[in-house]
Amino acid sequence: MKTLPAWNAPLRDWQRRALAAVQAHASGDFLAMATPAAGKTRFALRVAHEFLTKGGAVRLLVVCPTNHLRTQWSEAAGRTGLQLDPALSNDQPCEASDYHGAVVTYQQVCLAPSLFQRACKARRTLVILDELHHAGDGRNWGKALRSAFEPAAFRLILSGTPFRSDNNPIPFVRYEQGESRADFAYGYTEAIRDGVCRPIVFPSYEGELTWLSDGREHTATFEDGLTFDRQRERLKTALLQETWLGPVIADAHAQLTRLRKQEQPDAGGLIVSMDQEHARRVADLVGRITGSKAAVAVSDDPAASRTIETFSGHAKQQWLVAVNMVSEGVDIPRLRVGVYGTNVLTEMYFRQVVGRFVRMQDGVPTPQRAWLYLPKDPVLVHYARQIKAERDHVLEEIMPAGQRDLFGRVTVTKNEYVPLTAVARMDALIGEEEARGEADQAAAAEAAVSLHEQKQDLRDLHRLLVGAVARKSGIDHRRLNAELIARTGSRVDQATTEQLRKRIQLLERWQDQGYDGKR
Numbered sequence: 001m002k003t004l005p006a007w008n009a010p011l012r013d014w015q016r017r018a019l020a021a022v023q024a025h026a027s028g029d030f031l032a033m034a035t036p037a038a039g040k041t042r043f044a045l046r047v048a049h050e051f052l053t054k055g056g057a058v059r060l061l062v063v064c065p066t067n068h069l070r071t072q073w074s075e076a077a078g079r080t081g082l083q084l085d086p087a088l089s090n091d092q093p094c095e096a097s098d099y100h101g102a103v104v105t106y107q108q109v110c111l112a113p114s115l116f117q118r119a120c121k122a123r124r125t126l127v128i129l130d131e132l133h134h135a136g137d138g139r140n141w142g143k144a145l146r147s148a149f150e151p152a153a154f155r156l157i158l159s160g161t162p163f164r165s166d167n168n169p170i171p172f173v174r175y176e177q178g179e180s181r182a183d184f185a186y187g188y189t190e191a192i193r194d195g196v197c198r199p200i201v202f203p204s205y206e207g208e209l210t211w212l213s214d215g216r217e218h219t220a221t222f223e224d225g226l227t228f229d230r231q232r233e234r235l236k237t238a239l240l241q242e243t244w245l246g247p248v249i250a251d252a253h254a255q256l257t258r259l260r261k262q263e264q265p266d267a268g269g270l271i272v273s274m275d276q277e278h279a280r281r282v283a284d285l286v287g288r289i290t291g292s293k294a295a296v297a298v299s300d301d302p303a304a305s306r307t308i309e310t311f312s313g314h315a316k317q318q319w320l321v322a323v324n325m326v327s328e329g330v331d332i333p334r335l336r337v338g339v340y341g342t343n344v345l346t347e348m349y350f351r352q353v354v355g356r357f358v359r360m361q362d363g364v365p366t367p368q369r370a371w372l373y374l375p376k377d378p379v380l381v382h383y384a385r386q387i388k389a390e391r392d393h394v395l396e397e398i399m400p401a402g403q404r405d406l407f408g409r410v411t412v413t414k415n416e417y418v419p420l421t422a423v424a425r426m427d428a429l430i431g432e433e434e435a436r437g438e439a440d441q442a443a444a445a446e447a448a449v450s451l452h453e454q455k456q457d458l459r460d461l462h463r464l465l466v467g468a469v470a471r472k473s474g475i476d477h478r479r480l481n482a483e484l485i486a487r488t489g490s491r492v493d494q495a496t497t498e499q500l501r502k503r504i505q506l507l508e509r510w511q512d513q514g515y516d517g518k519r
Helices: 013-023 040-054 067-078 106-111 113-122 132-137 141-149 188-193 228-240 242-262 276-290 304-313 347-354 378-392 438-446 451-473 477-488 497-513
Strands: 029-034 059-064 101-105 125-130 154-159 184-186 200-213 216-220 268-273 295-297 319-322 335-341 370-375 418-430
Touching: 013 029, 013 040, 013 184, 029 040, 040 059, 040 067, 040 125, 040 154, 059 067, 059 106, 059 113, 067 101, 067 304, 101 106, 106 113, 106 141, 113 125, 113 141, 125 141, 132 154, 188 378, 200 228, 200 242, 200 378, 216 228, 228 242, 228 370, 228 451, 242 268, 242 276, 242 335, 242 370, 268 276, 276 295, 276 319, 295 304, 304 319, 335 347, 347 378, 370 378, 378 451, 451 477, 451 497, 477 497
Parallel strands: 029 154, 029 184, 059 101, 059 125, 125 154, 200 370, 268 319, 268 335, 295 319, 335 370
Antiparallel strands: 200 216, 200 418
């Protein structure tokens, strides 16, 4: 193994405190949760440096979700003197002797857990598990990871957000009432206070939306109460219609143009899309609106990692359109403006997207605000308000040609869902208050949303989710509510905000993965 030079990269206060917590930690597993963009990578590399220089380990293995992140980890490590092989394959038992270790993916480990188990037994290995909740993506991944890394000298687990067990607890993680419990946590509130993260504003957009589903036409705005399934169709309609998405992108581009002229000449924008075809259609729309070509990064493109890397350092390129390539871990500090153009409605995904915009940069005027443009979908607005609250602690024949969707589709069968029309209308700026003066902020604080209003928002979302889960699972409302009472300790009308949020987390899990009645 190569000689390891002395550590000389500066640490933030939270990173120093987290390192001390690792040094004092008694068990072989340590979960560190730090808000996206806070600097988890440097912290983890500092821990690795400590282990390797003091003999706690002689080898470092980083496990991450994607191949793109393998390269990113290797480059970040190299800047600190740690040399990691990002191209290690399962055809070879270990990296070359002139490396300090390697970077692999979860999928790679789970295809050959015994290979990694033997390597950990042969040489004392420190394992860094980056965003370990991805181990829940495969049914047997948890078992494979436990087998592979049980012999490791130490396991450092990193996450940007809390995650749940989903009835299959992820290995090496401590849970309380089904939710992961960190050994060290550093939140968005603290990160803004410390000047580590930017405050973010959420412009939300209304609209008149029309679509076909179940053989009939539906028309609604985002203010209208709908069943959960119709709610998702409404959101998808907005994202598939140029008449809705076009004005939103135009407004976002105007904001980006202002930033590039007045604050940050290399400021960039990101649009997160629903799927790969949607991303390409959206990129075409961006080109027609802005007159400049957008970069596209989709996971089935072998050049996607290179596209992201090029965009990161190409100051003249303004927009990147992507699907899942940038949901987490990808570091593009110049991103300042985004459009949430996907119908993914989980809180973890939403927060991961937010995390792409909040990394502070040197040499850019404060407060370095970021903007994420949203449909005024009640679930998304709920997440945005939660983040704002955290910040506020510091602060065809049927269709005329002009109504075709972004794909140009016009064919319809009897019960097919088809988006018809959508017109965007700017509605609100969630989180704009922090741009005001101190006196205005004090007034805004007095006019903050009351507890009753907060609970009403939560109960409305809860009601939609109960209906969706009941229809999907075939379980009646009474049984679902009894189970929710048993798990949270309260009826919905007597629940605290914390209990309501726990109910919503459970219901979201059941909506996505099915209800099985297990505790």
